[in-house]
Amino acid sequence: MKNHVLRPLWVAIAFVALILLARYVMVPRDFGVQGDSFTFNFHRAGNVDEWKNMPAVAYLGGETCVECHDEQGAALEDSPHVIIQCENCHGPGRDHPETENPATMTIDRSRGLCLRCHADLGYENSSRADLPGINPEEHNIDTQCVQCHNPHTAEFKEDA
Ligand code: HEC
Ligand code: HEC
Numbered sequence: 001m002k003n004h005v006l007r008p009l010w011v012a013i014a015f016v017a018l019i020l021l022a023r024y025v026m027v028p029r030d031f032g033v034q035g036d037s038f039t040f041n042f043h044r045a046g047n048v049d050e051w052k053n054m055p056a057v058a059y060l061g062g063e064t065c066v067e068c069h070d071e072q073g074a075a076l077e078d079s080p081h082v083i084i085q086c087e088n089c090h091g092p093g094r095d096h097p098e099t100e101n102p103a104t105m106t107i108d109r110s111r112g113l114c115l116r117c118h119a120d121l122g123y124e125n126s127s128r129a130d131l132p133g134i135n136p137e138e139h140n141i142d143t144q145c146v147q148c149h150n151p152h153t154a155e156f157k158e159d160a
Protein backbone atom coordinates (compact mmCIF):
# COMPACT_ATOMS: atom_id res chain seq x y z
CA MET A 1 0.00 0.00 0.00
CA LYS A 2 1.10 3.56 -0.59
CA ASN A 3 2.50 5.51 2.34
CA HIS A 4 -0.20 8.19 2.25
CA VAL A 5 -2.82 5.48 2.83
CA LEU A 6 -0.88 3.59 5.45
CA ARG A 7 -0.01 6.52 7.68
CA PRO A 8 -3.55 7.69 8.48
CA LEU A 9 -4.49 4.04 8.98
CA TRP A 10 -1.87 3.71 11.72
CA VAL A 11 -3.15 6.90 13.31
CA ALA A 12 -6.67 5.49 13.31
CA ILE A 13 -5.53 2.20 14.82
CA ALA A 14 -3.52 3.99 17.50
CA PHE A 15 -6.57 6.11 18.31
CA VAL A 16 -8.82 3.08 18.78
CA ALA A 17 -6.13 1.35 20.87
CA LEU A 18 -5.93 4.44 23.07
CA ILE A 19 -9.67 4.42 23.64
CA LEU A 20 -9.62 0.72 24.53
CA LEU A 21 -6.73 1.31 26.94
CA ALA A 22 -8.52 4.26 28.57
CA ARG A 23 -11.68 2.15 28.88
CA TYR A 24 -9.68 -0.63 30.54
CA VAL A 25 -8.09 1.76 33.03
CA MET A 26 -11.14 3.89 33.82
CA VAL A 27 -14.09 1.46 33.95
CA PRO A 28 -14.29 -0.12 37.43
CA ARG A 29 -13.68 -3.91 37.52
CA ASP A 30 -17.15 -4.64 38.90
CA PHE A 31 -18.98 -2.71 36.20
CA GLY A 32 -21.32 -4.81 34.08
CA VAL A 33 -20.30 -8.15 35.56
CA GLN A 34 -23.77 -9.68 35.45
CA GLY A 35 -24.27 -10.40 31.79
CA ASP A 36 -25.01 -8.50 28.63
CA SER A 37 -28.42 -7.03 29.35
CA PHE A 38 -28.30 -3.26 29.13
CA THR A 39 -31.37 -2.95 31.36
CA PHE A 40 -30.07 -4.94 34.32
CA ASN A 41 -26.35 -4.76 33.94
CA PHE A 42 -25.48 -1.16 33.17
CA HIS A 43 -24.19 -0.43 36.69
CA ARG A 44 -21.38 -1.14 39.13
CA ALA A 45 -22.21 -4.22 41.23
CA GLY A 46 -20.50 -2.74 44.32
CA ASN A 47 -22.83 0.25 44.20
CA VAL A 48 -25.67 -1.93 45.54
CA ASP A 49 -23.79 -2.51 48.79
CA GLU A 50 -22.80 1.13 49.03
CA TRP A 51 -26.48 2.10 49.04
CA LYS A 52 -27.31 -0.68 51.52
CA ASN A 53 -24.76 0.75 53.96
CA MET A 54 -26.14 4.27 53.67
CA PRO A 55 -27.93 5.22 56.93
CA ALA A 56 -31.56 5.75 55.97
CA VAL A 57 -32.76 7.67 59.02
CA ALA A 58 -32.28 11.32 58.23
CA TYR A 59 -35.06 12.85 60.35
CA LEU A 60 -35.22 12.54 64.14
CA GLY A 61 -38.73 13.92 64.70
CA GLY A 62 -39.83 16.75 66.97
CA GLU A 63 -40.04 14.64 70.16
CA THR A 64 -36.30 14.06 70.00
CA CYS A 65 -35.51 17.73 69.50
CA VAL A 66 -37.45 18.95 72.53
CA GLU A 67 -35.54 16.63 74.87
CA CYS A 68 -32.76 19.20 74.68
CA HIS A 69 -34.45 22.27 73.20
CA ASP A 70 -37.41 22.45 75.57
CA GLU A 71 -37.67 26.23 75.26
CA GLN A 72 -38.36 26.06 71.51
CA GLY A 73 -40.59 23.04 72.04
CA ALA A 74 -42.75 24.94 74.52
CA ALA A 75 -42.90 27.97 72.24
CA LEU A 76 -44.13 25.86 69.38
CA GLU A 77 -46.63 23.92 71.45
CA ASP A 78 -49.09 26.80 71.93
CA SER A 79 -48.61 28.30 68.51
CA PRO A 80 -50.25 27.97 65.11
CA HIS A 81 -46.92 26.48 64.02
CA VAL A 82 -47.41 23.43 66.27
CA ILE A 83 -48.13 21.23 63.26
CA ILE A 84 -44.77 22.01 61.66
CA GLN A 85 -41.85 19.70 62.41
CA CYS A 86 -38.68 21.38 63.67
CA GLU A 87 -36.76 19.75 60.86
CA ASN A 88 -39.05 21.26 58.26
CA CYS A 89 -37.30 24.56 59.01
CA HIS A 90 -33.95 23.39 60.39
CA GLY A 91 -33.19 20.54 57.99
CA PRO A 92 -32.65 16.84 58.71
CA GLY A 93 -31.20 16.13 62.16
CA ARG A 94 -29.36 12.93 61.22
CA ASP A 95 -26.87 12.41 64.07
CA HIS A 96 -27.19 15.89 65.56
CA PRO A 97 -25.70 16.63 68.04
CA GLU A 98 -23.73 13.43 68.81
CA THR A 99 -21.40 13.52 65.84
CA GLU A 100 -20.20 16.19 63.49
CA ASN A 101 -23.09 15.25 61.18
CA PRO A 102 -24.23 17.94 61.88
CA ALA A 103 -22.80 19.20 65.19
CA THR A 104 -25.22 22.08 65.03
CA MET A 105 -28.27 22.71 62.87
CA THR A 106 -28.97 25.18 60.12
CA ILE A 107 -30.72 28.38 61.05
CA ASP A 108 -32.21 29.90 57.95
CA ARG A 109 -33.31 33.50 58.57
CA SER A 110 -34.16 34.22 54.95
CA ARG A 111 -37.59 35.35 53.74
CA GLY A 112 -37.55 32.31 51.48
CA LEU A 113 -37.96 29.96 54.44
CA CYS A 114 -41.32 31.49 55.37
CA LEU A 115 -42.49 32.33 51.86
CA ARG A 116 -42.39 28.65 51.00
CA CYS A 117 -45.68 28.47 52.93
CA HIS A 118 -46.84 32.07 53.35
CA ALA A 119 -46.56 33.57 49.87
CA ASP A 120 -50.13 34.21 48.77
CA LEU A 121 -50.50 32.20 45.58
CA GLY A 122 -54.04 33.37 44.93
CA TYR A 123 -55.51 29.87 44.67
CA GLU A 124 -58.77 30.64 46.44
CA ASN A 125 -60.31 27.19 46.09
CA SER A 126 -57.20 25.33 47.24
CA SER A 127 -56.44 24.31 50.84
CA ARG A 128 -53.31 26.44 50.39
CA ALA A 129 -55.65 29.42 50.84
CA ASP A 130 -56.22 28.32 54.49
CA LEU A 131 -52.67 29.41 55.20
CA PRO A 132 -52.44 33.10 56.06
CA GLY A 133 -50.74 34.48 52.98
CA ILE A 134 -48.94 37.74 52.29
CA ASN A 135 -47.75 39.33 49.08
CA PRO A 136 -43.94 39.07 49.22
CA GLU A 137 -43.55 42.01 46.84
CA GLU A 138 -45.43 44.32 49.22
CA HIS A 139 -45.20 42.95 52.76
CA ASN A 140 -42.28 44.74 54.49
CA ILE A 141 -39.90 44.09 51.64
CA ASP A 142 -36.12 43.91 52.17
CA THR A 143 -36.57 42.89 55.80
CA GLN A 144 -36.25 39.37 57.18
CA CYS A 145 -39.56 38.01 58.47
CA VAL A 146 -37.96 36.99 61.78
CA GLN A 147 -37.09 40.63 62.43
CA CYS A 148 -40.78 41.07 63.35
CA HIS A 149 -42.28 37.58 63.66
CA ASN A 150 -41.08 34.91 66.07
CA PRO A 151 -40.76 31.75 63.95
CA HIS A 152 -41.65 29.42 66.85
CA THR A 153 -44.63 31.20 68.43
CA ALA A 154 -45.70 32.85 65.15
CA GLU A 155 -46.36 35.94 67.30
CA PHE A 156 -44.79 39.36 66.96
CA LYS A 157 -41.43 39.80 68.55
CA GLU A 158 -41.56 42.08 71.56
CA ASP A 159 -38.88 44.42 70.25
CA ALA A 160 -40.23 44.57 66.70
C1 HEC B 1 -29.02 15.56 72.86
C2 HEC B 1 -29.43 16.95 72.86
C3 HEC B 1 -29.91 17.55 71.53
C4 HEC B 1 -30.89 17.08 70.70
C5 HEC B 1 -31.71 15.81 70.82
C6 HEC B 1 -31.04 18.07 69.66
N1 HEC B 1 -30.15 19.10 69.85
FE1 HEC B 1 -29.99 20.77 68.73
N2 HEC B 1 -28.34 21.35 69.75
C7 HEC B 1 -27.81 20.65 70.81
C8 HEC B 1 -26.50 21.21 71.13
C9 HEC B 1 -25.56 20.74 72.23
C10 HEC B 1 -26.29 22.27 70.19
C11 HEC B 1 -25.04 23.14 70.04
C12 HEC B 1 -24.96 24.16 71.12
C13 HEC B 1 -25.78 25.34 70.80
O1 HEC B 1 -25.48 26.01 69.80
O2 HEC B 1 -26.76 25.61 71.53
C14 HEC B 1 -27.48 22.34 69.37
C15 HEC B 1 -27.70 23.30 68.39
C16 HEC B 1 -28.89 23.42 67.68
C17 HEC B 1 -29.27 24.54 66.85
C18 HEC B 1 -28.45 25.80 66.64
C19 HEC B 1 -28.63 26.72 67.82
C20 HEC B 1 -27.86 28.02 67.68
O3 HEC B 1 -28.14 28.93 68.48
O4 HEC B 1 -27.02 28.13 66.77
C21 HEC B 1 -30.49 24.27 66.33
C22 HEC B 1 -31.30 25.16 65.41
C23 HEC B 1 -30.88 22.97 66.80
N3 HEC B 1 -29.89 22.49 67.64
C24 HEC B 1 -32.05 22.33 66.47
C25 HEC B 1 -32.34 21.01 66.80
C26 HEC B 1 -33.37 20.23 66.20
C27 HEC B 1 -34.33 20.73 65.14
C28 HEC B 1 -33.34 19.00 66.78
C29 HEC B 1 -34.18 17.79 66.44
C30 HEC B 1 -33.95 17.27 65.10
C31 HEC B 1 -32.28 19.01 67.76
N4 HEC B 1 -31.68 20.23 67.73
C32 HEC B 1 -31.95 17.96 68.61
C33 HEC B 1 -28.41 19.60 71.49
C34 HEC B 1 -29.44 18.82 70.98
C1 HEC C 1 -41.32 27.83 60.97
C2 HEC C 1 -39.93 27.45 60.98
C3 HEC C 1 -39.34 26.91 62.26
C4 HEC C 1 -39.79 25.86 63.02
C5 HEC C 1 -41.00 24.99 62.80
C6 HEC C 1 -38.84 25.70 64.09
N1 HEC C 1 -37.84 26.65 63.99
FE1 HEC C 1 -36.29 26.90 65.24
N2 HEC C 1 -35.80 28.64 64.32
C7 HEC C 1 -36.36 29.09 63.12
C8 HEC C 1 -35.75 30.36 62.77
C9 HEC C 1 -36.07 31.18 61.54
C10 HEC C 1 -34.83 30.67 63.79
C11 HEC C 1 -33.98 31.95 63.94
C12 HEC C 1 -34.77 32.90 64.82
C13 HEC C 1 -34.19 34.28 64.94
O1 HEC C 1 -33.06 34.53 64.55
O2 HEC C 1 -34.93 35.14 65.47
C14 HEC C 1 -34.86 29.55 64.73
C15 HEC C 1 -34.07 29.44 65.86
C16 HEC C 1 -33.90 28.26 66.59
C17 HEC C 1 -32.91 28.03 67.60
C18 HEC C 1 -31.83 29.03 68.06
C19 HEC C 1 -32.25 29.73 69.33
C20 HEC C 1 -33.48 30.56 69.15
O3 HEC C 1 -34.50 30.22 69.78
O4 HEC C 1 -33.46 31.53 68.38
C21 HEC C 1 -33.11 26.76 68.08
C22 HEC C 1 -32.30 26.05 69.16
C23 HEC C 1 -34.25 26.21 67.39
N3 HEC C 1 -34.70 27.15 66.48
C24 HEC C 1 -34.79 24.94 67.60
C25 HEC C 1 -36.02 24.54 67.13
C26 HEC C 1 -36.73 23.35 67.59
C27 HEC C 1 -36.22 22.39 68.62
C28 HEC C 1 -37.91 23.31 66.91
C29 HEC C 1 -39.05 22.32 67.06
C30 HEC C 1 -39.58 22.18 68.43
C31 HEC C 1 -37.92 24.45 65.99
N4 HEC C 1 -36.78 25.17 66.18
C32 HEC C 1 -38.94 24.73 65.08
C33 HEC C 1 -37.35 28.47 62.41
C34 HEC C 1 -38.11 27.40 62.87
Ligand code: HEC
Nearest residue numbers: 080081084088113114116117130131132145146149151154
Ligand atom coordinates in the same frame (compact mmCIF):
# COMPACT_ATOMS: atom_id res chain seq x y z
C1 HEC D 1 -44.22 24.47 56.52
C2 HEC D 1 -45.08 25.63 56.35
C3 HEC D 1 -44.79 26.89 57.14
C4 HEC D 1 -43.59 27.56 57.25
C5 HEC D 1 -42.25 27.19 56.64
C6 HEC D 1 -43.86 28.76 58.00
N1 HEC D 1 -45.18 28.76 58.38
FE1 HEC D 1 -46.11 30.23 59.42
N2 HEC D 1 -47.83 29.13 59.49
C7 HEC D 1 -47.98 27.90 58.92
C8 HEC D 1 -49.25 27.35 59.33
C9 HEC D 1 -49.80 25.98 58.93
C10 HEC D 1 -49.85 28.31 60.17
C11 HEC D 1 -51.19 28.20 60.91
C12 HEC D 1 -52.30 28.60 60.01
C13 HEC D 1 -53.59 28.44 60.77
O1 HEC D 1 -53.71 29.02 61.84
O2 HEC D 1 -54.43 27.73 60.27
C14 HEC D 1 -48.95 29.44 60.24
C15 HEC D 1 -49.18 30.62 60.93
C16 HEC D 1 -48.33 31.71 60.92
C17 HEC D 1 -48.63 33.02 61.47
C18 HEC D 1 -49.88 33.38 62.21
C19 HEC D 1 -50.80 34.13 61.26
C20 HEC D 1 -52.08 34.50 61.99
O3 HEC D 1 -52.90 35.08 61.30
O4 HEC D 1 -52.21 34.20 63.17
C21 HEC D 1 -47.53 33.82 61.26
C22 HEC D 1 -47.36 35.28 61.64
C23 HEC D 1 -46.55 33.02 60.60
N3 HEC D 1 -47.05 31.75 60.39
C24 HEC D 1 -45.28 33.46 60.26
C25 HEC D 1 -44.28 32.65 59.76
C26 HEC D 1 -42.90 33.05 59.62
C27 HEC D 1 -42.35 34.41 60.00
C28 HEC D 1 -42.23 32.00 59.08
C29 HEC D 1 -40.76 31.88 58.78
C30 HEC D 1 -39.88 31.96 59.93
C31 HEC D 1 -43.20 30.93 58.88
N4 HEC D 1 -44.43 31.36 59.33
C32 HEC D 1 -42.91 29.70 58.30
C33 HEC D 1 -47.09 27.27 58.07
C34 HEC D 1 -45.78 27.65 57.88
Ligand code: HEC
Nearest residue numbers: 111114115118132133134136139140143144145147148149
Ligand atom coordinates in the same frame (compact mmCIF):
# COMPACT_ATOMS: atom_id res chain seq x y z
C1 HEC E 1 -41.32 45.10 59.65
C2 HEC E 1 -42.00 44.00 60.34
C3 HEC E 1 -42.49 42.83 59.50
C4 HEC E 1 -41.75 42.05 58.64
C5 HEC E 1 -40.30 42.19 58.24
C6 HEC E 1 -42.66 41.01 58.19
N1 HEC E 1 -43.89 41.18 58.73
FE1 HEC E 1 -45.47 39.94 58.53
N2 HEC E 1 -46.66 41.23 59.57
C7 HEC E 1 -46.23 42.38 60.16
C8 HEC E 1 -47.39 43.09 60.69
C9 HEC E 1 -47.33 44.43 61.43
C10 HEC E 1 -48.53 42.29 60.40
C11 HEC E 1 -50.00 42.54 60.72
C12 HEC E 1 -50.59 43.59 59.82
C13 HEC E 1 -50.56 43.13 58.41
O1 HEC E 1 -51.28 42.19 58.05
O2 HEC E 1 -49.81 43.74 57.61
C14 HEC E 1 -48.04 41.12 59.70
C15 HEC E 1 -48.83 40.08 59.28
C16 HEC E 1 -48.35 38.88 58.76
C17 HEC E 1 -49.12 37.68 58.54
C18 HEC E 1 -50.56 37.48 58.89
C19 HEC E 1 -51.41 37.83 57.70
C20 HEC E 1 -52.85 37.44 57.95
O3 HEC E 1 -53.61 37.60 57.00
O4 HEC E 1 -53.18 37.00 59.06
C21 HEC E 1 -48.29 36.75 58.02
C22 HEC E 1 -48.61 35.31 57.64
C23 HEC E 1 -47.00 37.37 57.90
N3 HEC E 1 -47.07 38.66 58.35
C24 HEC E 1 -45.89 36.72 57.39
C25 HEC E 1 -44.69 37.38 57.11
C26 HEC E 1 -43.64 36.82 56.32
C27 HEC E 1 -43.68 35.43 55.71
C28 HEC E 1 -42.63 37.74 56.27
C29 HEC E 1 -41.32 37.63 55.48
C30 HEC E 1 -41.46 37.32 54.06
C31 HEC E 1 -43.05 38.88 57.06
N4 HEC E 1 -44.31 38.64 57.53
C32 HEC E 1 -42.29 40.02 57.30
C33 HEC E 1 -44.90 42.80 60.27
C34 HEC E 1 -43.85 42.28 59.55
